[in-house]
Amino acid sequence: MFWEDKTILLTFLLVYISTQVAGLNERQQNAQCAELNSTRWLQSRQHRIRLQVQYLLLTRRNQNCAQRFNQASLTQQSSHFNVSSPTKVIIHGYRPPGTKPSWAMDLAQALLTAQDVNVLIVDWVYGASFAYNVVVENYKEVALQISVLINQLLNHGCKPESFHLLGVSLGAHVAGFVGTLFEGQIGRITGLDPAGPMFKRADTYDRLDPSDAQFVDAIHTDSDYFGISIPVGHVDFFLNGGKDQNGCSRSKFSSMFGYVICDHMRAMHVYMNALNGSCTLMGFPCSTYEDFLKGGCVDCELFKGRCPVIGLSKNSGITTLPLPREQKLFLLTTSSPPFCAHHILLKLEVSGMEKSADVEVRLMSESQETEQRLRLPRDTTEYKMVLAHPAAMCEIETIRLKNTGARLYRQGEVHVKSVCISELPFVRHEQLLCVNNINLRRGVPWSHDFVQVCETS
């Protein structure tokens, strides 16, 4: 999509969102607690567009009531900032006017639940609103201001490696530029769907890249639209291929805007769930999503058996050195929280066919099922495919196959030599469930029940 189209779309988006948000989101004003700024608040007072940055501090001692933070706070008794604790810095991106990044508070709370840290929310709402290209001009200025603050914190005894910057969308490149200013000494930067427009072809100096911090991880969920399609970290998790997310409606017009934002913001929602630690989101190293889906990348050998995971573990759980750079990782997710899916590799071997065939595969656990349609071309007899199933393989009770091919055009009877399932990542004692020698007549479902027990490890 060309830039002009994006501008038009953004304009629509702004109008749409401002009408949606007007009247909402006015959290109960507590005089004691600092709030994210809103452009409407400022607009009523001044009409000049200029950058204003404020910082909100949340710690375990004030989890629900942010304190305004600046360098003066460092010498104030009342400030909850603890120079001995690590510091997380949340940086939002482009904001449609009139909206606040209200998720920032949720992310801060999720971080505090996971770790005893200082959380600073960088609020640059005023600079982040209005035309996207004007906002892009502001991002280095924001980065400069953040770096001034971090410098003050360093003077008070904080260590550069104790900083972890988390940037959403354009905020990821703000974080990257802060990292550039500190010559890669910052501990970690996490980019949550780093912005794509105007950055994909940018010099690494101008965008997030692995040299910006000791460890850079990124999650990509909308790389065909607002997100960036190239890897920008040591590791880059591409969720469901990194473009379109399950549960974000793909229908046009009416839900167009909701869908655009949905894909883009999914990175943040998935990350928040990963912090909560209820399940593991593991990425598999692979060069392309297509290869991954075709079962071309099924193990974690590259990382000595331990694939990177989304979340706060050091270096995303990588224990091997040197660290990779711009390593693409792929994983499938479910459409709703907690988003974790089990990756089931399906292998199908059929006897030679005269025509191509359509086969529907269904995996069923107690309360969940996964359905996938396969087109089997005439000239191939072996198929592999990775499916996302909400439950572990040991909970799969039934596999069902159905030859759904149209009369005349597709193979009437498909002879399946074997159908096997196994769960990724493959390990040496991999568990493989197979059923052999099945005749699938058109329209007649075939199913097989597995008897398995889940090992408790």
Ligand SMILES: *[C@@H]1O[C@H](CO)[C@@H](O)[C@H](O)[C@H]1NC(C)=O
């Ligand atoms: C918005 O930011 C300005 C400048 O930092 C500050 O004076 C004002 O109190 C803030 N407003 C709200 C509602 O937080």
Ligand SMILES: *[C@@H]1O[C@H](CO)[C@@H](O)[C@H](O)[C@H]1NC(C)=O
């Ligand atoms: C600051 O953090 C250190 C290390 O986490 C802790 O030992 C200390 O008690 C904290 N100080 C306050 C005032 O909470």
Ligand SMILES: *[C@@H]1O[C@H](CO)[C@@H](O)[C@H](O)[C@H]1NC(C)=O
């Ligand atoms: C973690 O996420 C799960 C699923 O979204 C939710 O049910 C659970 O309450 C969350 N736990 C915490 C501590 O937030």
